[in-house]
Amino acid sequence: xxxxxxxxxxxxxxxxxxxxxxxxxxxxxxxxxxxxxxxxxxxxxxxxxxxxxxxxxxxxxxxxxxxxxxxxxxxxxxxxxxxxxxxxxxxxxxxxxxxxxxxxxxxxxxxxxxxxxxxxxxxxxxxxxxxxxxxxxxxxxxxxxxxxxxxxxxxxxxxxxxxxxxxxxxxxxxxxxxxxxxxxxxxxxxxxxxxxxxxxxxxxxxxxxxxxxxxxxxxxxxxxxxxxxxxxxxxxxxxxxxxxxxxxxxxxxxxxxxxxxxxxxxxxxxxxxxxxxxxxxxxxxxxxxxxxxxxxxxxxxxxxxxxxxxxxxxxxxxxxxxxxxxxxxxxxxxxxxxxxxxxxxxxxxxxxxxxxxxxxxxxxxxxxxxxxxxxxxxxxxxxxxxxxxxxxxxxxxxxxxxxxxxxxxxxxxxx
Numbered sequence: 001x002x003x004x005x006x007x008x009x010x011x012x013x014x015x016x017x018x019x020x021x022x023x024x025x026x027x028x029x030x031x032x033x034x035x036x037x038x039x040x041x042x043x044x045x046x047x048x049x050x051x052x053x054x055x056x057x058x059x060x061x062x063x064x065x066x067x068x069x070x071x072x073x074x075x076x077x078x079x080x081x082x083x084x085x086x087x088x089x090x091x092x093x094x095x096x097x098x099x100x101x102x103x104x105x106x107x108x109x110x111x112x113x114x115x116x117x118x119x120x121x122x123x124x125x126x127x128x129x130x131x132x133x134x135x136x137x138x139x140x141x142x143x144x145x146x147x148x149x150x151x152x153x154x155x156x157x158x159x160x161x162x163x164x165x166x167x168x169x170x171x172x173x174x175x176x177x178x179x180x181x182x183x184x185x186x187x188x189x190x191x192x193x194x195x196x197x198x199x200x201x202x203x204x205x206x207x208x209x210x211x212x213x214x215x216x217x218x219x220x221x222x223x224x225x226x227x228x229x230x231x232x233x234x235x236x237x238x239x240x241x242x243x244x245x246x247x248x249x250x251x252x253x254x255x256x257x258x259x260x261x262x263x264x265x266x267x268x269x270x271x272x273x274x275x276x277x278x279x280x281x282x283x284x285x286x287x288x289x290x291x292x293x294x295x296x297x298x299x300x301x302x303x304x305x306x307x308x309x310x311x312x313x314x315x316x317x318x319x320x321x322x323x324x325x326x327x328x329x330x331x332x333x334x335x336x337x338x339x340x341x342x343x344x345x346x347x348x349x350x351x352x353x354x355x356x357x358x359x360x361x362x363x364x365x366x367x368x369x370x371x372x373x374x375x376x377x378x379x380x381x382x383x384x385x386x387x388x389x390x391x392x393x394x395x396x397x398x399x400x401x402x403x404x405x406x407x408x409x410x411x412x413x414x415x
Contacts, residue, residue: 014283015283015284015285015290015351015352016283016284016285017284017285017353017395018284018285018286018318018319018353021282021292021319022318022322022323022334024294025294025303025319025323026322026323026326026333028294028301029301029323029326029327030253030254030327032047032183032327032328032329033183033184033187033328033329034183034184035049035050035181035182035184036181036182036183036184037180037181037182038179038182039179040169040172040173040177040178040179040180043164043169043180043182044164044165044169045163045164045165045225046163046164046180046182046183046185047161047162047163047164047182047183047225047328047329047330048158048159048160048162048164048180048181048182049160049181049182049183049329050160050181051156051157051158051159052156052157052158052177052180053155053156053157054151054153054154054155054156054157054175055153055175055176055177056175056176057148057151057152057153058148058149058150058151058174058175059146059147059148059149059150060147061095061112061113062112062113062144062145062146062147063110063111063112063145064107064108064109064110064111064120064143064144064145065109065120065143066109066120066122066123066143067107067108067109067122067123068107068120068121068122068123068125068126068143069083069085069104069105069106069107069120069121069123069126069133069135070089070099070105070107070113070114070117070119071083071103071104071117071118071119071120071121071135071138072099072101072116072117072118072119073118073119073139073140073141074140075101075102075103076119076121076137077137078137079137080134080135080136080137081134081135082129082133082135083103083104083132083133083135084102084103084104084131084132085103085104085105085106085128085131085132086099086100086103086104086105087105087106087114088105088106088107089105089106089107089108089111089112089114090108090111091108091110091111092111093111093112094112095112095114095115097114098114099115099116099117100116104133104135105117107120113144118140118141118144119138119139119140119141119142119143119144120143120144121135121136121138121142121143122143157171157175157177158172160329160331161329161330161331161332162330162331163225163325163330164180164182183328183329185225185226185227185328186225186226186227186253186254186324186327186328187226187227187229187251187252187253187254188221188226188227188228188229188252188253188254188255188256188324189231189248189249189252189255189256189300190214190217190218190221190228190229190231190256190257191231191232191233191234191244191245191248191255191256191257191258192211192232192233192234192257192258192259193233193234193241193257193258193259193260193269193307194233194236194259194260194307195235195236196208196209197209197210197211197233197259198210198211199211199214200215211233212309212381213258213259213305213307213309213312214230214233216309216313216316216381217258217305217312217316218230220313220321220414221256221324223414224321224324224325224414224415225328226324226328229248229251229252231244231247231248232244234268234269234272236268237268238268238271240268241268241269241271241272242272242275242276245272245273245276245297245302246276246297246298248297248300249276249298249300250298252300253300253301253327254301254302254303255297255300255301255302256302256316256320257269257302257303258304258305258306258307258312259305259307260304260307261281261291261292261293261304261305261306261307269304270293273293273295273297273302273304276297276298277295277296277297277298277299277300277302278296279293279294279295279302280293280294280295281293282294284315284319284352285352285353286314286318286319286352286354286355287350287352287353287354287355287378288306288308288310288311288314288315288355288377288378289305289306289308289311289312289314289315289318289378290306290311290352291306292304292305292306301323301327303319303320303323305320306378308378308379309378309379309380309381310357310378310379310381310383311378311379313384314355314390317390317408317410317413317414318355318413321333321413322334335408335412335413336412337406337407337408338406338408338409339404339405339406339407340360340368340369340370340404340405340407341368341369341370341402341403341404341405342369342391342399342400342401342403342404342405343361343363343369343370343371343372343401344371344372344399344401345399345400345401346393346398346399347398347400349397349398350393350395350396351395351396352395353392353394353395354393355390355391355392355408356376356390356391356392356393357372357373357376357383357384357386357387357390358370358371358372358373358387358388358389358390358407359373359386359387359388359389360388360389360409369402370389370391370405372391373387387410388409388410389408389409389410389411389413390407390408390410390413391405391406391407392407392408393405
C-alpha cells in the first residue's frame with residue numbers, strides 16, 4: 001500500500017525529521033470517504049466535497065447599513081442643510097417609490113434603498129424639525145451596502161476541502177443554500193495495546209495502570225469531527241490481536257493504536273500488523289514521542305502511537321492530525337504557528353524537535369510571552385492540562401528569554 005519512509009531506519013539509529021514523516025504520511029493518505037448531501041444544521045465541522053457557487057448577489061440589493069435617512073447626496077448642501085421627509089422604509093419592506101429631488105426617506109438597518117437614493121445619513125447625525133430633517137455634509141455612498149459587494153452570483157462562495165465552522169454555515173444560509181455536499185465522516189478504529197491496561201473504575205492489580213490514552217485519543221478524534229469505533233484493549237496474544245485488527249479494518253477507514261510500537265519491545269501488535277499488512281517502525285526526531293509506526297492492515301492505513309500519555313497526545317496532535325484531515329478531504333491540514341517572545345530560557349540542546357507544554361502569559365511589563373510548565377515528562381498529562389499550547393524548540397537549538405519562539409495553540413490543534 002505504501003512506500004517505506006527510509007529503509008530500515010530503526011536499525012540504523014537514524015531519527016526521521018518530523019516534517020519528513022508528515023510529508024510521507026500525507027503522500028500515503030487514502031482518497032476521502034464518499035460524498036453525502038446534507039442540511040446545514042447537520043454540517044458543522046463537516047468537510048465540503050465540492051465548491052459552492054453563490055446563487056445570488058450578496059447583498060441582493062442596495063441596502064442601509066444604519067438606522068437613519070436615505071438621500072441623494074447631490075441634494076445635500078456642502079455645509080449641510082434640510083430636506084423634506086417623505087416616507088419610511090423598514091427591513092422587510094420593499095424599496096418603495098423613487099426618491100424625488102430634495103427629499104429624504106426614514107430608513108432602518110437592512111432596508112432596501114429607494115430608487116434614486118445613493119447615501120444613508122445616521123440618525124444620530126440628524127435633527128428632525130416638523131416635516132423636514134436637517135442633515136450634515138455627506139459623502140456619496142456613505143453607509144450603503146452595495147448590491148453584490150460581498151459576492152456576485154456565480155462567484156465561488158466556499159471552496160472544497162474546507163471544514164465548515166459556524167461562520168461558513170451562516171454565509172451559506174445567507175445565500176439561500178439549504179444543503180451542501182460533504183464527505184462522510186472518517187471512520188477511525190481505536191485500539192489500545194497492553195495487558196497492563198484497565199479502565200477507570202476497575203480495581204488495579206500490581207503492575208496495572210488505567211488506560212488514559214483511550215480517552216485522550218477518542219476525545220481528540222471526536223473533536224476533529226471523526227466517528228470513533230472503539231475496539232478496546234487488545235490482549236497480548238497474537239491471535240487475539242490479529243482478530244481485533246481484522247475486525248477494525250473491516251469496519252473502519254483508518255486504524256489508530258497506542259502502545260506496543262517501541263523498537264525491540266516484546267509484544268504481539270507488530271507481529272499481528274505484519275501478518276495482516278505492512279509495517280514501518282520509525283524513530284522520529286520528536287520529543288516526546290520518538291517511537292511511531294505506520295503501515296496498513298488489510299489495505300486500511302494504520303498508525304501506531306507510543307504508549308506514554310503525553311507522547312501519545314503530542315504525536316496525535318502533530319503527526320496524526322494532518323494525516324487524518326487529509327484522509328477526510330481537508331485541503332489545508334497544517335497549523336500555522338505563532339511567534340511569541342519566550343518567557344523562559346531553554347539551554348538543553350536536543351537532536352529531536354521538542355514540543356514543550358506551555359501557555360501564553362503577560363510579563364511584568366504587560367507584554368505577551370510563552371511560559372513553560374516545569375514538568376515536561378512524556379508519561380504525565382498534568383502539564384498538558386495546565387498548558388494552552390506547545391512551544392516548539394528545533395533540533396539542537398537553544399532558546400533565550402525574550403527571543404521569539406514558535407507557539408502552537410491547542411485551540412488550533414484540537415478542533
